[in-house]
Amino acid sequence: VGPSDVVRPLRLEEIADRNLSGAMAPPELIGGSSAAQCDAGHAVAALDAIALREKACDGDAEVADKKPRLAEGKGRSRGAVLLRAVERVFPLLAMCSIPLMLALVAVSCLAPVDVNLALMQFSSADKAQALTPALVDFQCEISRPLMMLLRGRESARTLYSQTFAPLWASRALLSARGHACYFGFVLLQFVLQLALPGRVALGETTPAGHRWPYKMNGLLALMVTAALFVLATFALDLFSPAIYYEHFFGAFAAANELAAAAVALCYFKAWFAPSTQVPGGPKTTADVKWSGSVFADLYKGVELNTRLFGGRxxxxxxxxxxxxxxxxxxxxxxxxxxQQRASNSTGTASLAMMLINVLQLVYVVDLLAREEWYLSTIDIMTDRCGFYLLYGGAVFVPVAYCLQSMWLIRHADVELSATRAAAIALLFTVSYGAFLDSNWQRTQFRRDYVALGPARTTVGLLGNRVLRSSAPPKLVRASWRAADGRSRATVLLADGYWRLARHINYTADLGMCFAFGLCSGRAPLADALPWFYFVFMLVLLTHRALRDERRMRDKYGRAYDAYTAQVPYVMLPGVW
Structure with a gap:
């Protein structure tokens, strides 16, 4: 028995393994008797004694562990208790309030069009005539219904009678065409995801050590979808090209139904059949995290990656x-x-509508063309599969992100001059270029640093090139311990774009969002709906930056403190 064996006591499982393999337990673990004097019976007795001793120690530790928690609980302030209660209730409030707020936004923006169509389709002529005058056209001014909602009970009742009551009576939410429009689209995407060819890329390493495969055919799926849409609407005349706008509430209801089903599926799958094993890899549950609260688990999710069909x-x-x-x-x-169909005079869409379509299409095409980059974002690497992400993808994006284009349908008179349109396009191009370049710079730096050495790393303002530099770039070395127990190392770039701010890519993203809002022709924040996307992204990215700061500080510790000393600003250089 060497000194190292004496210093490191063996685990109970190791002793059992040694005895099962014919080896005896070390003398220091069997009351000082020599290995030659121990037979199998003595070894078993020693194991039982050790087990009882460990159980007693565990019990003492558990009791000792409970005491400070009780003391801490007694000393908690009312503010901390209130904050804890809010954290527990917030997921339920969010899951209930977000759909209602989106419905209110939709009513103020689209109700007169969709509800009147539904009234003519489902209701009798007398009933339609009785309900139509009660339906108020808010002309996309969401502040009016919101103020009515906040003024008191009578105003809320008036708002209900002018909006939701005709909506329920019209049965627009049950529109078969609206449901068919949305579910048909989702089914098409499901088929294209599995059927279309595409390169298989591996995602980032999860806390459990998994690298899941992803099929990269999103851009091809977009092209096929657009081609089928044009074919079905113009060549075959199967439905109106404005079907989503004309049957919005049916599609909105279908989107909420899909999101609810997806949240339930992910929750119960995590309970009964979690995704714990990459094909051909080890099985572990480190990526499955329960919070102890049903509402929190539904809202945030349990599994990091909910996989179906054998993980494919x-x-x-x-x-x-x-x-x-x-x-x-x-x-x-x-x-x-x-808008083009509703324009009786010119028969063409406005410049503002065409500009917002082009700019946002560039944004979408970029993400789908670089799906592999998206695998390294916080959505895929950190956020779990729950209401937060599933409702956002299934409902929020097709509704809230499209409010500018929906608003422009009702405001076809908005015209942008060629000079103003060019300025908006320039702002988008600069922001978009900085967004791409900064993300690419950081990605290339991490990938090339070990292979190429500090003399050939990405340090310039052209992040998509591996530049030669006479001086090593500014960086901070950091390490962390993953859930599998292994220690991993990385480097944090403090040069190039990333010397300006620690989340400079978020700042560039907000520049693009600001350009989208300017397409409405309204002054910043002068009208709620066309600027909703910018305000939402401002809140989202600010919250995400703060969450990233907390997560990185917990992950890297002192190394991140050294990094913040080199890069003092969070998002806005020179300000914050």
Missing amino acids: FDVKMFVIARVGMIGWAMVNLSALLA
Whole structure:
């Protein structure tokens, strides 16, 4: 028995393994008797004694562990208790309030069109005539119904009688065409995801050590979807090109139904059949995380990657990239065609509508063309498969992200001068270029640093090139321990774009969102709906930056403190 064996006590499982293999337990673990004097019976007795001792120690530790928790609980402030209660209730409030708020936005924007069509389709002439005057056209001014909702009970009742009551009576939410439009689109994306060819890329390593395969055929799926849409609407005349706008509430209801079904599927799958094993890899549950609260688990999700069909199909990636992003582009196209169809004088869409379609299509095409890059984002690497992401991809993106184009249908008189349109396009191009370049710079730096050495790393403002530099780039070395127990190392870039701010890519993203809002022709924040996307992304990215800061500080510790000393600003250089 060497000194190392004496210093490191063996685990109970190791002792059992040694005895099962014919080896005796070390003397220091068997009351000081020599290995030659121990037979199998003595070894078993020693194991029993050790087990009882460990159990007693565990019990003492458990009791000792409970005491500080009780003391801590007694000393908690009312603010901490209130914050904890809010954290527990927030998921339930969010899951209930977000659909209602989106419905209110939709009513203020689209109700007169969709509800009147439904009234004519489902209701008798007398009933339609009685309900139609009660339906108020808010002309996309969401502030009016919101103020009515906040003024008191009577105003809320008036708002209900002018909006939701006619909506329920019209049965627009049950529109068969609206449901067929949405579910047909989702089914098409599901078939294209599995049937179309595409390169298989591996995602980033999860805390459990998994690298899941992803099929990269999103751009091809978008092209096929657009071609089939044009063929079905113009060549075969199967439905109106403005079907989404004309049957919005039916599609909106279908999207909520799909999101609810997806959340339930992911929750119960995590309970009964979690995705714990990459094909050909080890089996582990480190990527499955329960919070102890049903509402929190439904809202945030349990599994990091919910996989179906033997791990070949990723639910989260499908809902976000296929249903959400491709749906965003198709809704914008439908809005453009709806405005063109409604324009009796010129028969063409406005410059503002065409500009918002082009800019947002570039954004969507870029993500689908670089799906492999998206695998390294916080959505895929950190966020779990729950209401937060699934409702966002299935409902929020096709509704809230398209509010600019929907608003422009009702405001066809908005015209942009060629000079203003060029300025908006320039702002988008600069922001878009900085967004791409900064992300590519960081990705290339991480990939090439070990292979190429510090003399050939990405340090310039052209992040898509591996530049030669006489001086090593500014960086911070960091390490962390993954869930599988292994220690991993990385480097944090503090040069190039990333010397300006720690989340400079978020700042560039907000520049693109600001350009989208300017396409409405309204002053910044002068009208709620066309600027909703910018405000939403501002809140989302600010919250995400703060969450990233907390996560990175917990992950890297002192190394991240050294990094923040070199790069002091979070998002806005010189300000914050």
